Amino acid sequence: MTVRRxxxxxxxxxxxxxxxxxxxxQPAAGSLGLDAPLPDEVPAxxxxxxxxxxxxxxxxxxxxxxxxxxxxxxxxxxxxxxxEAFRAGALDAGSVAEIPPIHARWTGLQTKIIASRFRVDPLxxxxxxxxxxxxxxxxxxxxxxxxxxxxxxxxxxxxxxLKALRKAGLTKADVQLIELPSTGDVYANALAARxxxxxPIGGVxxxxxxxxxxxxxxxxxQHGLRDDPGHVYALESSLADPGKAAALKAYVAAWARAAxxxxxxxxxxxxxxxxxxxxLSAEDGRWLVERAGTIEVPDDLTxxxxxxxxxxxxxxxxxxxxxxxxxxxxxxxxxxxxAEAFGQAGGRS
Numbered sequence: 070m071t072v073r074r075x076x077x078x079x080x081x082x083x084x085x086x087x088x089x090x091x092x093x094x095q096p097a098a099g100s101l102g103l104d105a106p107l108p109d110e111v112p113a114x115x116x117x118x119x120x121x122x123x124x125x126x127x128x129x130x131x132x133x134x135x136x137x138x139x140x141x142x143x144x145x146x147x148x149x150x151x152x153e154a155f156r157a158g159a160l161d162a163g164s165v166a167e168i169p170p171i172h173a174r175w176t177g178l179q180t181k182i183i184a185s186r187f188r189v190d191p192l193x194x195x196x197x198x199x200x201x202x203x204x205x206x207x208x209x210x211x212x213x214x215x216x217x218x219x220x221x222x223x224x225x226x227x228x229x230x231l232k233a234l235r236k237a238g239l240t241k242a243d244v245q246l247i248e249l250p251s252t253g254d255v256y257a258n259a260l261a262a263r264x265x266x267x268x269p270i271g272g273v274x275x276x277x278x279x280x281x282x283x284x285x286x287x288x289x290x291q292h293g294l295r296d297d298p299g300h301v302y303a304l305e306s307s308l309a310d311p312g313k314a315a316a317l318k319a320y321v322a323a324w325a326r327a328a329x330x331x332x333x334x335x336x337x338x339x340x341x342x343x344x345x346x347x348x349l350s351a352e353d354g355r356w357l358v359e360r361a362g363t364i365e366v367p368d369d370l371t372x373x374x375x376x377x378x379x380x381x382x383x384x385x386x387x388x389x390x391x392x393x394x395x396x397x398x399x400x401x402x403x404x405x406x407x408a409e410a411f412g413q414a415g416g417r418s
Contacts, residue, residue: 100309103181107402108315111139115312119320120145120154120163121301123342127327130341131334137323139316148224152178155304161313162303162320166225170302170398171381175390181308181400184301184321184407185373186328186366191297194362197229197271199292200278202260203285207267210237210292213244219256219268220246222388225296226256226269228380231387233292241387260287273353295376308400321403322410328364329414368408370399 101108119125120143128134143160145151151163155178162183173180188194201207207216210233221227234240247265249255256268257278267290270278275289301324307313331338335358343354367373377395385392 101311101314103305103308103400104402107318107406108311109318111315111319112312115139115316116141117161117307117313117316117320118143118154118159120151120160121324122146124164124324124327126342126346127331127338128323130337131327131330133323133326137320140320148172151302152176155180160304161307162301162317164299164301167298167300167377167380168223168225168228168384170300171384171393172223173302174393174398175388179305180302180398181305182300182302182398183308183317183400183403184324184366185370185399186299186325186364186407187373188297188361189363189365191295192293194297194360195292195294196296197226197269197292198275198289199233200257200260200268200270200275201288201290202263202266203282203287204263205266205286207290208288209290210234211239212290213237213267214239215244216266217245217247217264219249219251219259219265221249221251224251226251226271228384229269229292229294229296231383232294232380235383236292236294273349273357276353276356298373298377302398303400318403318406321406325366325407325410326414328366329411332364333415366407366411368404370401370404374399 116139118141122142122144123146125134125142128137143154143163145154146164148165148169151160151165152169152173154160154163155173170180170182199207199210199213205216207213213234214237218230219226220230230246231241234244247259249259249265249268251269254274256265256270257274259265260268260270260278261282270289278287279289281287301321303317307317335355339351339354339358343349343357344351349357374395377398381393381395384390
């Protein structure tokens with residue numbers, strides 16, 4: 070099933086579920102408390118639906134996929150898709166950056182972040198760079214003044230634009246924000262066509278954009294900001310179901326082991342994921358692995374809360390939404406689960 074057809078099916082299902090607890094993520098009466106200890110045993114017949122195709126592939130390559138018979142996989146990730154699936158009651162957990170959990174709360178969707186990972190040296194291993202269109206002169210963030218900038222509200226790229234403007238001492242009034250979806254190569258194509266002057270581009274799009282258009286004057290600007298959060302978040306209604314809570318606990322441990330496996334098996338990851346699954350060349354895959362650096366799964370979220378709070382406060386000021394407490398977005402019960410699994414997986418062959 071294509072993503073478009075899948076999302077169309079979700080939209081229809083959402084109508085049937087409107088008013089139900091699962092559609093809003095509200096826990097049912099008499100269920101597991103969200104501060105109660107996480108159960109260890111996954112009851113027979115329990116199923117959780119997870120949207121995290123990258124981890125699915127890592128678990129397959131590492132040989133652990135069959136140990137999670139209670140997981141059904143949805144081929145979707147990112148804020149817009151996971152939000153729609155959550156509202157349709159068709160997803161229990163999904164993989165996103167730092168922005169979707171914030172917007173979920175602002176739109177009445179009750180979720181909790183249950184796993185977090187970051188790049189060890191994020192300023193030297195950024196996820197994104199700002200692409201500069203051919204013929205446009207911009208070498209620093211301050212040069213964004215007066216430029217047309219691709220902007221995707223509610224997604225990591227949109228928040229990065231706002232952070233970059235703030236760092237440069239600029240406001241939205243100093244630039245022209247052009248709303249565009251940040252999927253695929255939309256931003257790179259918009260730069261090449263001069264629809265926008267500046268756009269945050271990530272992954273192999275950076276390499277390919279420069280290879281194709283640098284001769285025409287295209288360039289990129291480093292932003293010097295942290296853009297590396299990677300989270301798994303889940304519906305509170307799923308966390309309040311004892312069977313699903315146990316399954317999510319087991320999944321988070323497997324997710325952490327998979328992250329460690331990818332770090333320690335770069336060649337297998339390049340061949341099995343980037344080449345065989347994503348259709349990239351081995352050269353592109355190697356470039357992506359080197360760019361990503363190494364991953365860490367924290368055993369303490371104190372600094373994570375501080376950074377997430379800064380993002381929340383920035384977005385609240387820009388959007389007019391009420392500020393949230395960063396701590397309220399997280400379920401701390403899962404922190405030792407992920408951290409211990411990540412640490413114990415180190416050095417495995």
